[in-house]
Amino acid sequence: MPVITGLLQKKMNETSYKKLAALKNPKVTAFVEEFARRCNPRSIYVCDDGPEDAAYLRKLALEKGEERPMALPNQTIHWDGYGDQGRDKKATRYLARPEQLEKMRSLGALPYEEGLAEILGIAENIMEGKDAVVKFFAEGPTRSPFTVPCVQFTDSFYVAHSEAILYRPAYDHFLNMKDGEKDVFFRFIHSAGRLDKLGCSVNIDKRRVYMDTKDNIVYSMNNQYAGNSIGLKKHSMRLAINKSGNEGWLCEHMFLMAALNPEKGRKTYFAGAYPSACGKTSTAMIPGEKIVGDDIVYLRNIGGEFRGVNVEQGIFGIIKDVNAEDDPVIFKNLMLDQETIFSNILQGPDKKPYWLGCGLETPGEGMNNHGPWKKGDRDAEGKEVPLAHGNARYTIRLDYLDNFDQEGFEAKEGVKVQGILYGGRDSDTTVPVEESPSWEDGILLKACTLESETTSATLGKEGVRTPSPMANLDFVAYPLGRYVLNNLNFVKGIKDTPRIFSNNYFMRGPDGKFMTGKLAKKVWLHWAEGRIHGEYGAHETPTGRIPLYPDLKKLFKDLLDTEFSEADYTYLFTFRCSKWLEKLDRTAAFFKKMDPDAPALLDARWEEAKKKIAAAKAAHGDEIPPGAYKP
Ligand code: OXD
Ligand code: MN
Numbered sequence: 001m002p003v004i005t006g007l008l009q010k011k012m013n014e015t016s017y018k019k020l021a022a023l024k025n026p027k028v029t030a031f032v033e034e035f036a037r038r039c040n041p042r043s044i045y046v047c048d049d050g051p052e053d054a055a056y057l058r059k060l061a062l063e064k065g066e067e068r069p070m071a072l073p074n075q076t077i078h079w080d081g082y083g084d085q086g087r088d089k090k091a092t093r094y095l096a097r098p099e100q101l102e103k104m105r106s107l108g109a110l111p112y113e114e115g116l117a118e119i120l121g122i123a124e125n126i127m128e129g130k131d132a133v134v135k136f137f138a139e140g141p142t143r144s145p146f147t148v149p150c151v152q153f154t155d156s157f158y159v160a161h162s163e164a165i166l167y168r169p170a171y172d173h174f175l176n177m178k179d180g181e182k183d184v185f186f187r188f189i190h191s192a193g194r195l196d197k198l199g200c201s202v203n204i205d206k207r208r209v210y211m212d213t214k215d216n217i218v219y220s221m222n223n224q225y226a227g228n229s230i231g232l233k234k235h236s237m238r239l240a241i242n243k244s245g246n247e248g249w250l251c252e253h254m255f256l257m258a259a260l261n262p263e264k265g266r267k268t269y270f271a272g273a274y275p276s277a278c279g280k281t282s283t284a285m286i287p288g289e290k291i292v293g294d295d296i297v298y299l300r301n302i303g304g305e306f307r308g309v310n311v312e313q314g315i316f317g318i319i320k321d322v323n324a325e326d327d328p329v330i331f332k333n334l335m336l337d338q339e340t341i342f343s344n345i346l347q348g349p350d351k352k353p354y355w356l357g358c359g360l361e362t363p364g365e366g367m368n369n370h371g372p373w374k375k376g377d378r379d380a381e382g383k384e385v386p387l388a389h390g391n392a393r394y395t396i397r398l399d400y401l402d403n404f405d406q407e408g409f410e411a412k413e414g415v416k417v418q419g420i421l422y423g424g425r426d427s428d429t430t431v432p433v434e435e436s437p438s439w440e441d442g443i444l445l446k447a448c449t450l451e452s453e454t455t456s457a458t459l460g461k462e463g464v465r466t467p468s469p470m471a472n473l474d475f476v477a478y479p480l481g482r483y484v485l486n487n488l489n490f491v492k493g494i495k496d497t498p499r500i501f502s503n504n505y506f507m508r509g510p511d512g513k514f515m516t517g518k519l520a521k522k523v524w525l526h527w528a529e530g531r532i533h534g535e536y537g538a539h540e541t542p543t544g545r546i547p548l549y550p551d552l553k554k555l556f557k558d559l560l561d562t563e564f565s566e567a568d569y570t571y572l573f574t575f576r577c578s579k580w581l582e583k584l585d586r587t588a589a590f591f592k593k594m595d596p597d598a599p600a601l602l603d604a605r606w607e608e609a610k611k612k613i614a615a616a617k618a619a620h621g622d623e624i625p626p627g628a629y630k631p
Contacts (some may be wrong), residue, residue, distance in 0.1 A: 008044070010037055016046035020134070023174050025182050028151060032134055035153050035189050038120060041127035043420060044153075047135040047160075049169035052591035055572035057133065057164055058339075061157035064131075066199040068367075071351040072337040078158045079369040080225045080344055081200030084207065085087050086390050087227035087234065087474070092209040093476045094238075094477065096118075100214075103479045106594045108484040110210070119210045119219040119287075126191040126221060130155040136234055137163060138170035139186075139240065139298070139311045139355075144412035146298045146309045148240060149173055149185040152231045156192040158199075159229045162341060162395050166314035186216045186239050188231025193222035198371055200224065211235060213242040213477050225395065226316050226343070233316065234475060238297055241312075242477040250299040252472055253472040256292035256310050256415070258405050259529040268529050269408065271297050271308055272421035272503075275452035275468035279505045279521065280421050282316060286522050290405035291398065292415065299417065304495045307414035316399045319345060320390055323359030326518070329512070331359075333400050344369045344392035349615070355388040418496070418532050421525075422470070425452045427463065428505040429579040432516070432572055433524035435531055442500025443487045444605045445543050449587045467590040480591060481598025499530045507572055515568050523555045523564075539573045539627045542616045543609065546626055575624040576619035584610050 007030075020029060036044055047053040058076070061067040067076035089108070093115055094100075096109035114171065132155045140146035149170055154160055174185075186218055194202045201207070207222040218235040220228060229236055240251040254271040261268070267290070274280035284294045293310025300307055317330065319342070324331050334340060334353070345355040348363040364375040369389055377385040398404050408415040420442065424430060436442035451465040467473070469480065478484045491497045503524060509515040527547050530536045538545035549569045556564035588606050591598050620628055 001105050002149045003587065007036055008033055012046065013042065013043075013307050016044060018049055018195045021048040025174060025177065027072060027183050027185075028555070030173065031151065031187050032153060035123070037566070038123050039127040039132070039155070039189070040125045041130050041155055043131045043134035045131065045133045047133060048171040049136075054072045054164045057135075057157055057161040060131070062200070064157055065193075066158040067161070067341060068347065069351070070342070070353060072349065074213070074337050075340045075342065075353070077342045077345065077347050077353070078224075079198050079200055081198065081204075082370055083197070083204040084201055084223050084225045084228065085344060085369070086225060086391050088207055088209065088223065089474065092228070093211070095210050095212045096171050097214060107476065112212070115210050116212075119208055119221065122206050122208060123191065123219065126193055127155045127259070133157065133160045135160055135163065135257070136169065136171040136174045137167040138173055139232065139236055140309045141169070141410065141412050142168060142170050142173040144309070145300060145302060146414060147173065148243070149177070149626060150232055150236060152188045152189065152190065153227075154188075154190040154228060156190060156224060158224065158341070159190060159192070159226070162226055163230055163232050165339060165341065165395050165397055166230070166312050166316060168313050185216075186231070186236055188218050188220065188235060188483075190220040190229055190231060191222070192224045192229065193567055200353065200369075211234065211238055211477070213239055216243070226395070228608050230316075237475050238477040240298065240586060241472070241475055241483070244298070245478050245483060245566060248486065249301070250487065250490055252297050252299060252470065253295070253475060254297045255280055255294045255409070256297050256308055256417070257284045258290040258292070258408060258415075260289055261526070264533070266529070266533065268419065268532055269308070269415045269417045270419040270421055270525070270528070271299070271417050272423060273447070273450070273471040274423040274503070275450060275466070275471045278425040278452050278471070279503070280471075281609070282327070283421065283423065283503070283521055283525070285327065285403070286519070286525060287329075288522070289403065289525070290408070290520060291403050292405045293398065294407040299490070300414065301490070301494050302413050304493060306417050306491065306498050308417045309411070309414040310409060313399070313409070314395060314440065316393055318397050319355045319394045321357035321394050322355070322394075322610075323357060325359060329401055329403055333396060334394055334398075336398055339397070341395040343395070344389040344390070346373065346387040355392050356390060367397070416496075417498050419496050419528050420500045421503050421528070422446045422450050422500065423505065424450045424468070426465065426504055426507045427453060427506055427508040429576055429583055430502055430507070431546055431575070432504055432507060432520065433527055434502050434541065434546050435528065435538065436500040436502070436544050438489055439491050439497050439500060440605070441544070443484065444602065445609055446502040447487065448484060448591070448602070449583055451583070451586070465586065467586065479597065480595040481602060484602060485599055499528070509568075511573060515572060516564070517560075517562070520556075520559055522559050523552060526555055526559060527551065539629070540631050541624070541629055542577075542613045543575075543580065546573050549626070570625050573626040575616070575629060577613050577622045577624065580613050581610055
């Protein structure tokens with residue numbers, strides 16, 4: 001029987017205490033007891049899965065000023081202040097045991113004892129005078145081969161409320177755990193620390209996110225920005241990546257969607273990884289298709305099939321540039337009176353939401369993450385303060401969306417994934433879509449080589465490429481080489497291995513402009529869908545297979561009712577040898593830096609690809625138009 005100490009009885013009302021006791025889970029009780037003692041909240045509320053508890057979290061977030069009411073009664077707004085507007089990569093560290101430390105240094109590891117002492121020191125009495133909440137969730141569907149149960153202990157009602165929107169509830173799952181399973185769950189302890197009048201964390205210099213992948217616990221202190229505070233999102237993802245590496249499945253930074261082909265009666269599931277600002281959400285939301293999830297998937301071999309689930313049930317999406325024209329589905333939903341948390345946008349004097357690129361007439365004053373705001377306000381450095389932050393967000397349930405794939409979302413055994421997309425951003429190297437001839441080639445030449453390029457919208461020099469293998473680098477919690485090997489080995493024993501395709505929506509034409517409209521991605525997707533089902537021919541390139549012009553011409557006409565010229569096709573699908581050789585050199589150098597012990601296989605395969613490209617260059621010239629390459 002769990003030992004519920006006098007301390008917990010003192011801090012909990014009878015209902016909460018009974019809910020905790022009913023779980024008969026000593027590890028849960030010990031976790032709550034330990035942090036009740038260390039963090040010392042005034043009270044602890046234990047949630048079950050019922051709508052009353054979800055409503056309670058929202059009510060308390062409003063009562064405590066962590067969220068504020070908006071004009072529409074079901075919408076609220078939350079601000080993270082000005083120092084906590086993005087994931088804090090510097091303060092996000094792994095607590096590594098001596099045997100892990102050297103191999104994890106490049107991923108940001110700290111010696112376990114030193115890091116733990118620091119974070120527990122910060123945690124000491126951090127919740128004093130505050131109320132805390134304990135809530136149970138599942139990553140993936142409950143009672144399924146994918147389920148990862150999680151418990152969150154936090155003093156932020158905004159965090160708990162966000163999680164209630166974003167993740168499946170799992171108190172009942174915990175209640176029904178069998179004895180052998182009771183120890184296997186992730187634990188998250190979070191405190192927003194001291195708050196100011198806007199409800200924002202004050203002690204940002206003591207902001208820390210320390211992760212222990214061995215004991216599956218994450219300590220997150222003095223922050224609120226969801227990427228730092230929400231245990232179930234990127235913290236859990238890192239623990240899951242480590243767990244999947246040990247157990248032979250995959251946790252990827254991917255959307256999950258279905259391409260629909262009504263003419264042929266087909267629904268084909270794709271998962272896709274794109275570094276930020278490379279088209280991930282817009283691909284998942286292509287009009288006329290279905291979305292299962294936009295951020296994190298678990299992939300498993302189930303009965304010899306490659307199957308995947310969305311880990312989440314909501315979207316914590318970037319709101320900048322969501323407007324009626326570019327993102328009609330999301331925009332429409334943000335204008336409706338349904339449960340929504342806006343973060344770091346402007347609340348107008350009319351209490352309505354406004355953000356950068358919203359396409360609405362915006363007011364000249366209001367409240368934003370700086371407090372009261374007026375157009376023309378300047379910050380300490382004299383720079384004009386925009387009306388909202390560039391990383392402002394919205395938090396909503398996915399099932400509000402008309403294009404939500406409820407069937408795929410609910411499937412306990414996940415959906416069968418038939419295509420994987422890896423999309424980067426480069427102005428001059430990779431073609432808009434290319435199929436990989438094999439899984440191994442796909443992982444090594446499409447996934448490992450992913451890069452994003454700085455644009456005029458980011459600070460610093462334009463056109464600088466950042467390596468972003470699998471678009472997952474920030475979250476890979478064990479040495480990179482082993483992570484790549486796990487990706488390669490994952491398909492052993494799988495009957496219908498998905499096809500891997502690369503995407504690049506950002507190739508620029510000779511005049512420096514994009515050559516296709518934003519919706520061209522629908523054509524690239526449907527070419528991939530057709531290839532999976534044995535349709536369309538292809539030209540070979542040194543790295544894969546590209547579409548034939550007549551097929552794309554027809555797809556542009558049928559799907560978008562637009563013309564696609566052969567000249568544009570030739571330009572976009574030309575294989576650029578030197579650019580590719582440089583890309584492979586950058587990839588190999590990056591892996592060497594990140595993981596000097598990465599398996600020799602990786603380098604050997606990149607060398608092989610370079611030889612093939614060099615031979616192609618000698619035979620056909622540096623720029624090889626589609627169809628000219630003969631292997
Ligand atoms: C991210 C996010 O930072 O999904 O990757 O918010
Ligand atoms: Mn993400």
